Amino acid sequence: MEVFRFEFLVMAALALVMAFLVPSINAQSSAAAPAPAPTSDGVAVDQGIAYVLMLVALVLTYIIH
Structure with a gap:
């Protein structure tokens, strides 16, 4: 009983x-800066x-022929 x-x-x-x-172990430090907001550089x-x-050119080519 003593061992138990x-x-x-x-x-x-x-x-x-x-x-x-x-x-x-899973804690995150609060010193990290948040990620910057996404910005649009006009590529899209x-x-x-x-x-x-391109679609307009394709339609015009289809209509002309």
């Missing part, structure tokens, strides 16, 4: 250590205009 009580105390101590240690707008012009 000793094992229980060891397991209880291990559970307490893990309860305090595990949450701090230019690409969209190019697609529309």
